[in-house]
Structure formats: structure tokens, C-alpha cells
Amino acid sequence: MGFKNLLFKNNNLALLGGEPVIRKPLTPYRTIGFAERKAISKVMKGGNLSGFVGAWCDQFNGGPNVRKFEESWSQIFKCKYSVSVNSNTSGLIAALGAIGVSPGDEVIVPPMTMSATVMAPLIYGGIPVFVDIEKDYFCLDIKKVELAITSKTKAIIAVNLFGHPAQLRLLRDLADKKGIYLIEDAAQCPLATENNIFAGTVGHIGVFSLNYHKHIHTGEGGICCTNDDDLALRLRAIRNHGENITESLKIDNITNFVGFNFRMTELSASIGLEQLKKINNFVSNRENIAKKLSKELSSFIGLKSPLVRDDCRHVYYVWAAKINSKETGVSRSVLTKALKAEGVPVEEGYIKPLYLLPAFQRRIAIGRNGWPFNLTNRIYEKSLCPVAEELYSKSLLEFCICSYELNSSQLSKVIDAFQKVFENLNYLKDYDLRNCE
Numbered sequence: 001m002g003f004k005n006l007l008f009k010n011n012n013l014a015l016l017g018g019e020p021v022i023r024k025p026l027t028p029y030r031t032i033g034f035a036e037r038k039a040i041s042k043v044m045k046g047g048n049l050s051g052f053v054g055a056w057c058d059q060f061n062g063g064p065n066v067r068k069f070e071e072s073w074s075q076i077f078k079c080k081y082s083v084s085v086n087s088n089t090s091g092l093i094a095a096l097g098a099i100g101v102s103p104g105d106e107v108i109v110p111p112m113t114m115s116a117t118v119m120a121p122l123i124y125g126g127i128p129v130f131v132d133i134e135k136d137y138f139c140l141d142i143k144k145v146e147l148a149i150t151s152k153t154k155a156i157i158a159v160n161l162f163g164h165p166a167q168l169r170l171l172r173d174l175a176d177k178k179g180i181y182l183i184e185d186a187a188q189c190p191l192a193t194e195n196n197i198f199a200g201t202v203g204h205i206g207v208f209s210l211n212y213h214k215h216i217h218t219g220e221g222g223i224c225c226t227n228d229d230d231l232a233l234r235l236r237a238i239r240n241h242g243e244n245i246t247e248s249l250k251i252d253n254i255t256n257f258v259g260f261n262f263r264m265t266e267l268s269a270s271i272g273l274e275q276l277k278k279i280n281n282f283v284s285n286r287e288n289i290a291k292k293l294s295k296e297l298s299s300f301i302g303l304k305s306p307l308v309r310d311d312c313r314h315v316y317y318v319w320a321a322k323i324n325s326k327e328t329g330v331s332r333s334v335l336t337k338a339l340k341a342e343g344v345p346v347e348e349g350y351i352k353p354l355y356l357l358p359a360f361q362r363r364i365a366i367g368r369n370g371w372p373f374n375l376t377n378r379i380y381e382k383s384l385c386p387v388a389e390e391l392y393s394k395s396l397l398e399f400c401i402c403s404y405e406l407n408s409s410q411l412s413k414v415i416d417a418f419q420k421v422f423e424n425l426n427y428l429k430d431y432d433l434r435n436c437e
Helices: 003-010 034-046 064-077 088-098 116-124 142-148 168-178 229-239 266-277 279-297 332-341 386-395 408-422 425-436
Strands: 081-085 106-109 127-130 153-159 181-185 205-209 222-226 319-323 396-399
Touching: 034 266, 064 081, 064 222, 064 266, 081 088, 081 229, 088 116, 088 181, 088 205, 088 222, 088 229, 106 116, 116 127, 116 153, 142 168, 153 168, 168 181, 222 229, 266 279, 279 319, 279 408, 319 386, 332 396, 332 408, 332 425, 386 396, 408 425
Parallel strands: 106 127, 106 153, 153 181, 181 205
Antiparallel strands: 081 222, 205 222, 319 396
């Protein structure tokens, strides 16, 4: 055992009154720099802050920066169309509208994701159908998805959670076989791949996030990707008051051509253009941090680092590990407290399974008389998705890599903090027992 390890072993844990390994908060992850400020200044001087007009004309699809940003995104992600929006949430709503979700249609969703994923179907009267996730990769379990498909199923929303792709090709094949749509929530996975194809481009529509704490961002914003001509038109229509263009374009099927204002500004697009130039470096840096963590922590008892499926690229929005409390002899809660006391901002369980939200438990979401839940007899009982519930309540431990800069010095201290905690599990066992009495 090295001197540093011996020193840790003889020092008290911060949770028990000792000195923490990390004494200052980790540096926040910031990607906006001179180039972005210069781009914003150029737009401000030009005075064209938004190039959209909500009627059929040359400006229906936005201003020069929006169009250039969309073109650049399509080139990088190798998709035919990219449609910018003002958030991933807006993109999901637009995607479900574009495929024609109507009252009573069922949409298969995972229980562990940001709430917008499962609330978006409700906007059109769609019924979320929760299907459990894989215990190792945290994405939809395709075998359970297939069992959940009914004559009412309109779409599957696959979330590429934490930056790891779902089984996208198999899900797309299943969707095509059943005559339904695959929508990808790609909010956390820019440049993630499955078999060298970008996540977010396998489904009929993929929706990316450009929220301020993602790998790259525009403050708020999102991008919808598709290779389908009709879906691209419908995405643009829902983004920008599509009811105004149906006559001009002689559109027969005007389902969901009730447009919103989901438009991206020229300011945001100018930031996005500069961020795209750096996306490879930003994403690779997050990967390297995660791989270093996994390598250094792989031998710790009761700690299972994130797994990566063969032929996939994981881009690690979150470094999501699993804790086996039987092996550590310490509850996940106490282990988390100890790591936080040492200065590591880890969290437990990510998100409570979303069917436990009041909207689903009370079956009241949008309209009167429980609409749209009054269109279905589905109920959302606890134990509906046991894998997700176990991960939430017992085993999942996450460190949001995209929240912190983590230079080599800070990363070393994070690893040292983990090491200190895991080398002192016996002290934590006593603490755990005292606090459980």
C-alpha cells in the first residue's frame, strides 16, 4: 500500500469529522468562449435576431444562421434533414405531432428519463405506456417493448440514457415490422454510435438537446433529425404555426398542423454554429474522464462501473455506476453521503420512475374529466417496472460528468475521494448501523 493510501486509511472520513479530499467545489463545465461571444456580437450588430415569419414564404424556415446551423448539423450527423427548435421538449412534442399521434394512441416510453419524454404524448391525447429498462445499459428492454405493442400503439420513444445508445437498429426493425414509429430522445448522446451510425439518426425522428448543461449547447435549444421528406415538413410546420401553410402547399392530411412557436433565434443558432466546431473535442473529453474513472475504480468492492454494449460508443453525459450494498456492507445512502462529504457531487437513483408522478397516479394531466386518461383503462401501479424501481431505490449511483470541468488535478482528487471512502468501509458500516438504530 502506497503512502497516500496509508494516509487515507489513518485519517478520519470527512463524514466522521475528518478533512475532505476535495475542499473547494468542482469547477463548473463551461463551453462558451470568445468565438461564441464574437458570433453573438455579429448578430446583434446586424439586428436580425430572428428570421422567422409564420406564413409560407422564404422566411418560413428561419434566418441565415438557423439554416446554416441546421445544414452543419446534418453534415456532421449524416442525416437528410435537421430541424432546429427551442428545446428538446419542443422537439419531442413536434416529433409526436409529425407522426400523427392522436387521442387514444399509445406511445411506449421508458420510466427513467427526463419527465418531458413521457409527458409529450399527452399534448396530443396520446397514452404513455411504460416499459422497463435493461439493468446494465439503462435503455428500453426490447423484449418487453415487443410484448407491450398493441393495436393502439403508435410509436416507441427510445431514450439513449446517460449517453449510451439503446438497441436502436433492433427497435427500428421492430417498429417497421409493426407499422409504427421509432422516436429517439437523443438529448444526452451527441456523437454516440451504434455500429458506427449516430444515435438520433436511426429512428424515424431523433431529438437532441442543446440545453446549457449538455455536451454542447445554445443556452436552450434542440434539433430534430429525420431522413423522411414528409416528417421534415411536418416538424417545420409544428415549429412555426403550420396551420398557415396548409392551403399554400395543398396539404391533404392536416392532422396536427396546429402549429406552435418552437423557433430558434438567430442568436442561439450563431452559438450553435461555434459549438459544433468543437463538438468532437468536447465529447471526447467527457469520454476520457469517464474511462479514467471506470479504470481507476474498477477494482473497488461493490462498485460496478458503467458497461458499454459491443459496437457502441458511449459519450457519458452521466457516469452511472451500480452499488451492491451486500458487497460493500454499507447502504447506498451512507456511501453517497460519505462521497459527498469528501467533495464528490454524486447522486442516488437518478429519477424516480415517472409513472409514480401525481399526473399518472391520479390520471389527471391535461383536460377535464381526466383527459386523455379517460380514453384508456391503463393504470400505473408501483412495481410496474421493477428494474427501474430497483435502480432508483437501491443501486444506481450517478456522477454528472457534463456538470463539471474536471481537469486532471480535479479528476485525480475525485478518484482519491472514492478510494478513501472505499478503503474505510468498515468505519461506514459502524456509522450505518448507528444511524439505522
